[in-house]
Amino acid sequence: MAGSVSGEMIVRRPFDPVVHDLDPNFHLTKFSDLKGLGCKIPQDALNRILEPLREQDKSQLEAEQAHFQYVVPSPRIGIGMDACITPIRHGGLSLVQTSSILYTLLDDPYMMGKVACSAVLSNMYAMGVTECDNMLMLLAVSQKMTDKERDVVLPLAMSGFKDCAEEAGTSVNGGQTVVNPWMLIGGVATSICQPNEYIMPDNAMVGDVLVMTKPLGTQVAANAYQWLDVPEKWNRIKLVVSEDDVRKACQRAMYSMVRLNRIAALLMHKYNAHGATDIGGYGLLGHASRLASIQKNDVGFVIHNLPIIAKMAAVSKACGNMFGLLQGQAAETSGGLLISLPREQAAAFCKDIEKQEGYQAWIVGIVEKGARTARVIDKPRVIEVPAKDKDGELW
Amino acid sequence: MAGSVSGEMIVRRPFDPVVHDLDPNFHLTKFSDLKGLGCKIPQDALNRILEPLREQDKSQLEAEQAHFQYVVPSPRIGIGMDACITPIRHGGLSLVQTSSILYTLLDDPYMMGKVACSAVLSNMYAMGVTECDNMLMLLAVSQKMTDKERDVVLPLAMSGFKDCAEEAGTSVNGGQTVVNPWMLIGGVATSICQPNEYIMPDNAMVGDVLVMTKPLGTQVAANAYQWLDVPEKWNRIKLVVSEDDVRKACQRAMYSMVRLNRIAALLMHKYNAHGATDIGGYGLLGHASRLASIQKNDVGFVIHNLPIIAKMAAVSKACGNMFGLLQGQAAETSGGLLISLPREQAAAFCKDIEKQEGYQAWIVGIVEKGARTARVIDKPRVIEVPAKDKDGELW
Numbered sequence: 001m002a003g004s005v006s007g008e009m010i011v012r013r014p015f016d017p018v019v020h021d022l023d024p025n026f027h028l029t030k031f032s033d034l035k036g037l038g039c040k041i042p043q044d045a046l047n048r049i050l051e052p053l054r055e056q057d058k059s060q061l062e063a064e065q066a067h068f069q070y071v072v073p074s075p076r077i078g079i080g081m082d083a084c085i086t087p088i089r090h091g092g093l094s095l096v097q098t099s100s101i102l103y104t105l106l107d108d109p110y111m112m113g114k115v116a117c118s119a120v121l122s123n124m125y126a127m128g129v130t131e132c133d134n135m136l137m138l139l140a141v142s143q144k145m146t147d148k149e150r151d152v153v154l155p156l157a158m159s160g161f162k163d164c165a166e167e168a169g170t171s172v173n174g175g176q177t178v179v180n181p182w183m184l185i186g187g188v189a190t191s192i193c194q195p196n197e198y199i200m201p202d203n204a205m206v207g208d209v210l211v212m213t214k215p216l217g218t219q220v221a222a223n224a225y226q227w228l229d230v231p232e233k234w235n236r237i238k239l240v241v242s243e244d245d246v247r248k249a250c251q252r253a254m255y256s257m258v259r260l261n262r263i264a265a266l267l268m269h270k271y272n273a274h275g276a277t278d279i280g281g282y283g284l285l286g287h288a289s290r291l292a293s294i295q296k297n298d299v300g301f302v303i304h305n306l307p308i309i310a311k312m313a314a315v316s317k318a319c320g321n322m323f324g325l326l327q328g329q330a331a332e333t334s335g336g337l338l339i340s341l342p343r344e345q346a347a348a349f350c351k352d353i354e355k356q357e358g359y360q361a362w363i364v365g366i367v368e369k370g371a372r373t374a375r376v377i378d379k380p381r382v383i384e385v386p387a388k389d390k391d392g393e394l395w
Numbered sequence: 396m397a398g399s400v401s402g403e404m405i406v407r408r409p410f411d412p413v414v415h416d417l418d419p420n421f422h423l424t425k426f427s428d429l430k431g432l433g434c435k436i437p438q439d440a441l442n443r444i445l446e447p448l449r450e451q452d453k454s455q456l457e458a459e460q461a462h463f464q465y466v467v468p469s470p471r472i473g474i475g476m477d478a479c480i481t482p483i484r485h486g487g488l489s490l491v492q493t494s495s496i497l498y499t500l501l502d503d504p505y506m507m508g509k510v511a512c513s514a515v516l517s518n519m520y521a522m523g524v525t526e527c528d529n530m531l532m533l534l535a536v537s538q539k540m541t542d543k544e545r546d547v548v549l550p551l552a553m554s555g556f557k558d559c560a561e562e563a564g565t566s567v568n569g570g571q572t573v574v575n576p577w578m579l580i581g582g583v584a585t586s587i588c589q590p591n592e593y594i595m596p597d598n599a600m601v602g603d604v605l606v607m608t609k610p611l612g613t614q615v616a617a618n619a620y621q622w623l624d625v626p627e628k629w630n631r632i633k634l635v636v637s638e639d640d641v642r643k644a645c646q647r648a649m650y651s652m653v654r655l656n657r658i659a660a661l662l663m664h665k666y667n668a669h670g671a672t673d674i675g676g677y678g679l680l681g682h683a684s685r686l687a688s689i690q691k692n693d694v695g696f697v698i699h700n701l702p703i704i705a706k707m708a709a710v711s712k713a714c715g716n717m718f719g720l721l722q723g724q725a726a727e728t729s730g731g732l733l734i735s736l737p738r739e740q741a742a743a744f745c746k747d748i749e750k751q752e753g754y755q756a757w758i759v760g761i762v763e764k765g766a767r768t769a770r771v772i773d774k775p776r777v778i779e780v781p782a783k784d785k786d787g788e789l790w
Contacts, residue, residue: 093485101571136583178579
């Protein structure tokens with residue numbers, strides 16, 4: 001089933017700066033300092049800050065609905081969600097937009113561009129939207145880069161972003177590039193949709209199950225890989241993993257991050273998903289909590305299983321659980337969708353996605369009666385997800 | 396004519412950090428280091444980097460046109476222009492998108508939010524598009540801010556952005572907030588347009604004149620204001636300006652930057668504009684050159700007049716012309732539109748905009764036969780543009 005991943009599971013050679021006339025010690029990851037949860041404003045602080053703006057949104061929406069009663073009210077989702085949906089001036093169409101901005105967590109500029117594009121689109125796929133009409137690319141180039149480094153890194157990152165957009169059946173027209181202390185890369189995805197093209201995320205029902213489409217541990221793997229060069233860090237984890245384990249895990253993470261959630265979005269329609277979110281910087285639990293908080297029904301999410309890239313649970317433990325990986329708190333980059341599906345459809349969904357893409361999806365939890373919160377049980381089952389080569393063989 | 400500026404020309408009190416329980420020495424402008432042209436990747440470097448991507452665009456466009464010959468070919472503008480125009484899947488509509496990201500050049504977070512929003516929209520107005528369907532807000536919060544500073548600055552900046560969007564008849568749904576060494580603020584504007592709603596920028600004709608809708612000198616004024624607190628800088632300019640001059644110039648710059656180019660965009664239709672650009676980080680000459688380079692006809696732009704916020708030409712001279720203001724090179728923030736208009740329409744355009752908004756526009760140059768370049772003549776005439784209070788009185 002290599003077709004859908006463009007044959008990329010051939011182990012990609014690490015980015016070699018020397019091939020591009022750069023210093024052998026050039027590391028893209030050194031151009032931004034924040035890792036993991038530090039990348040984000042704490043979720044509670046952000047919620048507090050955004051609350052007044054949401055209130056304004058609500059009153060504006062009510063005013064609009066009062067004013068335009070002859071219009072079938074289109075749903076509208078605003079600030080703080082995975083995607084925004086805005087009714088537009090032209091017949092029944094809505095504008096669905098998502099944005100994302102990442103720090104560099106890979107040394108390979110081309111792959112980093114792909115990851116960023118995939119992450120931007122992932123927010124859109126979480127709404128069940130499979131067709132993107134345009135993408136913008138947002139780039140901040142580190143002022144610490146030499147002109148030469150900039151001239152190598154930028155075109156590669158842009159090409160990666162562009163190629164990923166093409167794989168997703170869309171293109172990149174427009175964007176913005178600025179100079180900044182850190183390198184940042186991200187973008188905006190826009191789709192003009194008819195109402196049947198998106199799935200509102202707020203219909204989870206008691207009895208649903210929660211399915212996740214990619215394993216956790218992307219940032220743990222990317223960090224562990226960087227620690228190969230940092231003896232005091234490496235010494236903490238070398239008892240539980242080999243260098244080879246770490247390299248494989250980082251490759252696995254990289255391919256997981258560039259893999260589009262597009263087929264998952266398509267299957268959300270086929271299997272009547274009741275809502276979804278994509279897993280990013282706030283981690284599985286953070287995004288699950290956010291999804292729970294906006295539900296229409298009195299539901300709560302309980303997560304029992306944590307599929308994790310092989311060996312990364314051990315790495316996390318060896319570091320004193322510094323990422324919170326085993327509590328579902330570790331930040332992820334371009335993670336899977338977390339989808340609320342009718343119980344009787346979930347197994348078929350998982351089977352179908354595996355058939356189409358060659359990758360597993362997992363039932364990770366349940367939707368029960370509750371107060372719109374999410375939790376991971378005390379001792380969740382860790383599912384070790386091995387890396388695979390392009391023929392689907394386990395490493 | 397105060398109506399269109401929301402009565403804001405009442406002199407706004409400087410932002411007082413103490414009112415918000417912040418340190419009296421809190422300055423928002425200290426949270427990003429780059430000023431002026433430094434904010435941008437040099438135009439030639441960016442062009443070199445973008446060239447291969449544009450080529451791909453072109454071949455993609457050709458492939459599409461070959462494939463969809465039954466579709467009336469819609470124009471498409473891509474990477475590196477003020478706005479991108481992308482035909483969408485739904486009947487004859489195009490997606491027009493613009494983005495902009497600014498460094499903080501004002502200490503007032505609310506006004507900085509307004510300026511950023513106005514700058515994002517300005518790119519769209521340069522295409523003659525007056526109706527924006529949605530905006531996204533992009534924010535990078537400085538990691539050097541305390542939690543308290545962040546919690547004060549963010550809501551104010553967001554409110555400013557949102558209020559400006561409302562003045563423009565649109566709203567903000569969605570966006571992204573990240574942590575960064577510097578504070579950055581920007582966004583994306585999106586409009587779904589019918590073909591008659593936008594004006595392609597590439598139809599300038601020999602005999603046209605160039606009209607500019609806001610004075611130059613915004614960043615010079617903002618910088619001069621910051622120098623009031625830096626004796627070694629202030630000493631260089633205090634012989635040519637008073638403290639009061641600088642305060643007025645900075646106020647004038649601030650109101651100029653938040654003023655929308657929306658009426659200018661509307662009048663572009665009425666007076667048959669042949670194309671326009673908005674003036675930002677590359678300065679008048681930089682943006683004029685870019686506009687010239689994409690023209691269909693063999694034209695060149697020659698600029699004779701430089702309308703500049705009062706006293707800022709003198710400040711620039713006193714600093715050894717460090718901003719290149721008198722060569723039209725100084726970076727601007729949320730500057731005016733530069734519009735190519737039929738000669739016989741230009742005076743009426745200027746008169747109309749002054750009638751509607753109470754602000755002057757100026758004929759600054761001409762379009763002659765040429766090789767798609769732009770230049771400022773050797774000794775351009777400097778037009779000193781005084782600040783005005785809300786009743787239109789000159790200060």
